[in-house]
Amino acid sequence: MPSLLNGRRLRLHLPAAVLLAASALLGGCATTTLGPGTFTTWQIEGQPDESTLLFRGIPVRTGQIVASEQGSPQSIFLSLLVADNYRFVHTGIIAIEDGIPVVYEANGQIQASFGGGPPTRHIGGGLRRVTLESFLNKQRFIAIYDPPPGADRERIGRFAHDSLAAGLPFDSYFNREDPTKVYCSEFTALALAAGGVSPRQVSPVNPNASVAVILDWLEITTPDIIPAGAIIADATRVGLFSRLHTPAQIEAYFDVKAELHRRFTPEQKLGNVLRFSMLRGLKFQPEVQGFMQAVNTAAASWDKLPPVEVDQRVRALAVEQLGPFEPARLANATDAGQR
C-alpha cells in the first residue's frame, strides 16, 4: 500500500479498534458472585422447562444465543462501520457441557509483529469457549435469547463444539463468503444455520466517506456484514443483565447509540465522534462523552418511563449537548453553500 509510506508512527489508533474490540470484550473485571445481589439489572424473562438448566436462576440451554455490548469507543467504532444501527455488537452460542453453561465465541486477538501494514494483517485468535459466568462478569450489557422456533439446539451446540475442535480461526476481514474463518456474528449465524435456522440477514457497510478510507486501509473489501443485532431479530429474549446499569440506563444507552448513528451521516468524519491520543488510544470526543454521561446520569431515574419516552429524552439531551440535528435542513444548507 503506497499510502503507508507517508504514514505516521502510532502506538494505538482507530483501526486498532478492530483488535481492541476483541480485547475490550475480554474486559478486565474481577469475577464477582453472579445474581440480583451483585447485578443492577438481573431481569429473567424465560421460563424453565425440562431442557433447561437453572444457572443462578437463568433458564439456560444448549443452542441459546448470547448478545453483548460494551459501550466502549471500540464498540461504537465497529457499530458505525455498518450502515444500519443495531443494539448489540457481539454474539456467541451457549452450550451446557458437563452441567456447566459455556459460551462459544469468535474472538480476534492482536499478534506481536514487527512488520508494517494495517492491523488486520496481525490479528489472530479464533473460536474459543468461556464459562457463561465469566462472560456475564466481563460484559457491560448482556442479553440471552432462545433461537427462533424450530431450531435444532443440539445441532447448534454440536457445530460450536466441533468448530472449536477444528480450531476455526478469526476473520479480521469480515468476509462471510469464506466460512473457514469467522467473525463473531458470522460464527453465530453458521451455528444457527447448522441448527436449521438461517438468520443470515446482512447489512451493507456504512456509505460514510471516512469509513471507506478506514476500510480501504484495513483491506476490508466485503460489501456487507452480518450484524450481531440481526442474529437475534427473530429470537426470544430470556434475560437481560448488567452489573452497573439499570434497565432504563440500558435502554437509554441503546438510544444514545441510535442517535450517534443517526447523526453519522455520509459526510461526517469518524474523528467527529472518536478521538485519538498517542498514549490513551481510542476515546470518545469530549462532547460525545459528555452526552453519554449526561444520559446515563439522567436515566438513573427513568425506570418508570416507557421506552418511547426514554428515546424522546435522549434526543432532547442530544440537542442540548450536541446541538440540533435536522438532516434535511443541513443537506440543503450544504447544497446552497456549494453553489
Added chain:
Amino acid sequence: MRRSLITIAALLLASLPGCIHLPASVAAVVEQSDPPRTNNFLRDPPPAQAAANAKPVER
C-alpha cells in the same frame, strides 16, 4: 526527572511489538474533527463567542 521518565516510557512504547504506521489519509479522518456547523456532534458556539472568534486577532 519527569522528562526522563517520559522519554524512557516513550522509548518503551515505541519498541513494543505491533507498532504500525497510520497513513496520512486515515489520520485525516480519524485524528481531526470538523468545526461546528459541519459537525453533527458539536454544538454551534453562542453568537457572542462566534463573533469574537471571527474577529481578527489584534497585534
